Amino acid sequence: MKKMVRMLFHRVVLVGAAILLQLALLVVMLVRFERYFVYFYAVCFLLSLLVVLAIINGRSNPGYKIAWLIPILLFPIFGGLFYLMFGQNHLSRRERKKMAPLREEVHQLLPAENPVLRQLERESPEAANQARYIEKRAYAPLTKDSYSEFLPSGESKFERMKAELERAERFIFLEYFIIEPGVMWDSILEILVRKAAQGVDVRVMYDDLGSIMTLPYRYDRQLEQLGIKSCVFNPFVPVLSSRFNNRDHRKICVIDGHTGFTGGINLADEYINAYEKHGRWKDSAILLRGRAVDNLTVMFLTVWDFTRGETEDFAPYLYDAERDGHLSAEDGYVQTFCDSPLDDEAVGETVYLNLINKAKRYVYITTPYLIIDNEMVTALCIAAKSGVDVRIITPHIADKWYVHAVTRAYYESLVECGVRIYEYTPGFIHSKTFSVDDEYGVVGTINMDYRSLYLHFECAAWLYRTRSVLQIKEEFLRTLLECQEITLDDCRNVPWPKKLGRACLRAFAPLM
Numbered sequence: 001m002k003k004m005v006r007m008l009f010h011r012v013v014l015v016g017a018a019i020l021l022q023l024a025l026l027v028v029m030l031v032r033f034e035r036y037f038v039y040f041y042a043v044c045f046l047l048s049l050l051v052v053l054a055i056i057n058g059r060s061n062p063g064y065k066i067a068w069l070i071p072i073l074l075f076p077i078f079g080g081l082f083y084l085m086f087g088q089n090h091l092s093r094r095e096r097k098k099m100a101p102l103r104e105e106v107h108q109l110l111p112a113e114n115p116v117l118r119q120l121e122r123e124s125p126e127a128a129n130q131a132r133y134i135e136k137r138a139y140a141p142l143t144k145d146s147y148s149e150f151l152p153s154g155e156s157k158f159e160r161m162k163a164e165l166e167r168a169e170r171f172i173f174l175e176y177f178i179i180e181p182g183v184m185w186d187s188i189l190e191i192l193v194r195k196a197a198q199g200v201d202v203r204v205m206y207d208d209l210g211s212i213m214t215l216p217y218r219y220d221r222q223l224e225q226l227g228i229k230s231c232v233f234n235p236f237v238p239v240l241s242s243r244f245n246n247r248d249h250r251k252i253c254v255i256d257g258h259t260g261f262t263g264g265i266n267l268a269d270e271y272i273n274a275y276e277k278h279g280r281w282k283d284s285a286i287l288l289r290g291r292a293v294d295n296l297t298v299m300f301l302t303v304w305d306f307t308r309g310e311t312e313d314f315a316p317y318l319y320d321a322e323r324d325g326h327l328s329a330e331d332g333y334v335q336t337f338c339d340s341p342l343d344d345e346a347v348g349e350t351v352y353l354n355l356i357n358k359a360k361r362y363v364y365i366t367t368p369y370l371i372i373d374n375e376m377v378t379a380l381c382i383a384a385k386s387g388v389d390v391r392i393i394t395p396h397i398a399d400k401w402y403v404h405a406v407t408r409a410y411y412e413s414l415v416e417c418g419v420r421i422y423e424y425t426p427g428f429i430h431s432k433t434f435s436v437d438d439e440y441g442v443v444g445t446i447n448m449d450y451r452s453l454y455l456h457f458e459c460a461a462w463l464y465r466t467r468s469v470l471q472i473k474e475e476f477l478r479t480l481l482e483c484q485e486i487t488l489d490d491c492r493n494v495p496w497p498k499k500l501g502r503a504c505l506r507a508f509a510p511l512m
Helices: 002-008 011-032 034-057 062-074 076-086 093-109 115-123 125-138 154-166 183-197 219-225 293-308 347-358 374-385 401-409 411-416 450-455 467-480 488-492 496-507
Strands: 147-151 171-176 201-207 229-233 252-255 259-263 280-282 285-289 333-339 362-366 389-395 420-424 427-429 433-436 440-444 458-464 483-486
Touching: 034 062, 034 076, 062 076, 062 496, 115 125, 125 333, 125 347, 125 458, 147 154, 147 467, 154 183, 154 252, 154 259, 154 285, 171 183, 171 293, 183 201, 201 219, 201 293, 219 229, 229 293, 252 293, 259 293, 259 440, 259 458, 285 293, 293 333, 333 347, 347 374, 347 433, 347 440, 347 450, 347 458, 362 467, 374 389, 374 411, 389 427, 389 467, 401 411, 401 496, 411 420, 411 488, 420 427, 433 467, 440 467, 458 467
Parallel strands: 171 201, 201 229, 280 427, 362 389, 389 420
Antiparallel strands: 147 285, 171 252, 252 259, 259 285, 333 458, 362 433, 420 483, 433 440, 440 458
């Protein structure tokens, strides 16, 4: 009985009920004012027509446009209204004013002329073009003489993260999509509480929707009582709004400005296989030291200050070789970057497309979701047709059946063109990695789906000729031994009702 009462009063149930109430009120208004229905219908139809014209002439992805045009044309009364509520990704005037000083501070941190980029231009103009794009569009300077280490599992990241947290002396910044009490979070929280008591500046930020099922309401206040500064990104409120879509999907840990982590791993027990959720969970992360950590620090502080309405000097939190020591470095280049849905620049997708289009020998990809637009499908197919060895690992056990169905809907067209697709048979692969030609690599939070590429706040590390690039490749080849390859016969022998269902879901893939 107590469990049932808790479920009934769970925040998700209450928020869902509030949203349903708003929808019910719209229906009641239609019934009560049926004499004016013809006028209401005319206004809504005109609104939907204007929305359709705006979508067609907008700058959003064509697949995203089609996914919205279908419901608007089928339901002209509410289609336009729903798009205005859920389909837009623009800052309000108040939010733009709030963000302006933070953007200005980020711009001031960018070097007028980056000597590292000039050096890369001499070594490889092609690589420099990719790095220049990231620097200009994501405001993320290219760095050299940084250390990077690929961590091939949640377990390895967990152990290294605990060890690095124990060494913290000045500050700890954590930004995660999901936090859930358990073996992983409880161990980390114990360290954070102890460090905060020692005077270390400890800050934790989590996405409200990402953690809505795993953390109690106002958990940030509990952390504040423990001496940990905390804030919640984009609080989930029972009001119909497009802000539902914009989630903080990033996973960032920064320690003293000289050590950082990012990758696919959240702070919950399934990521370290402390319990089985979707079979064996396969994930990855990257450990960074040195100047490459600066971009992660700036990402965190920008969103932190925006969320809390604060303005602070970023400089004291950045890497200082004299203060922090000359950490073990390596040859190669590292560029950590962010991707925001609010700037009309799909940085993550462009980085992926650049890697695929410029590959000469191979492209190895791991992704939990393969829900891609026409540009990405075309790039993968052209690369495979040109003789590039294109291989993609996806999960065998789904975390969301409908999303997995859409992922499988893409298999046939890709396999026909020579792309080799493998499913990770022990369970669910959540890792997001690219490895290209023994030269390029990417490790981060960016899934190959519309939400990550267009709607979420994301981050990743772009790597060029680092040892970690080869580590990513080696782990990919090891993982292949636990995978089954999807053949063209497998794709064509799918029963037609299942194919039809996948085709219908694929039409709405950008909205999932």
